[in-house]
Amino acid sequence: MSDRSIFLVTLVVDDYDTAKAFYCGALGFDCLQDEVQPDGKRWLVVRPVGEAGASLLLARADSEVQQAAVGNQTGGRVGFFLKTDDFDRDHAAMVAKGVAFLETPRREVYGTVAVFADPYGNRWDLIQHSL
Incomplete structure (x- = not known):
């Protein structure tokens, strides 16, 4: 192995x-x-x-x-996924530091997620998986 x-x-x-x-x-x-x-x-x-x-x-x-x-390494798709153990904490901290979220947080079957962009336009998911 x-x-x-x-x-x-x-x-x-x-x-x-x-x-x-x-x-x-x-x-x-x-x-x-x-x-x-x-x-x-x-x-x-x-x-x-x-x-x-x-x-x-x-x-x-x-x-x-x-x-x-x-800014276009994945052709405009979300290409990077930042996992968190506390979505609300990290989302609030990122917003306070000027991170550009492209949508409001949403609840999906797999967890809580919101798309944000880095300064170049690369799309990221901030995600907290459901337990």
Whole structure:
């Protein structure tokens, strides 16, 4: 039996500092690494507080093709899912920090959810699963 998991996903952004401010400030993620590489790029890894789940590598676009993908990495679909153990707490904190929710929270059979956008337009679900 193997022990495999997705631990890191690249999110293409237009500016390291803007992305870090949003993910670590407004969303409250931990910054795990922020190291300048020899080519001038940064290895910038953030993750929601806690031990479970994947981290994001915030990678600055460095070509026209990559720049075109900023904010549209999943073609306008919700592509990222932020799980919480307290929807109301996290929703209120995110709203207070200026996170743009695209809908009011709704109750589904699987839990409470609301779609929000990062500064680039990538769509995220904030979700608390039903017990």
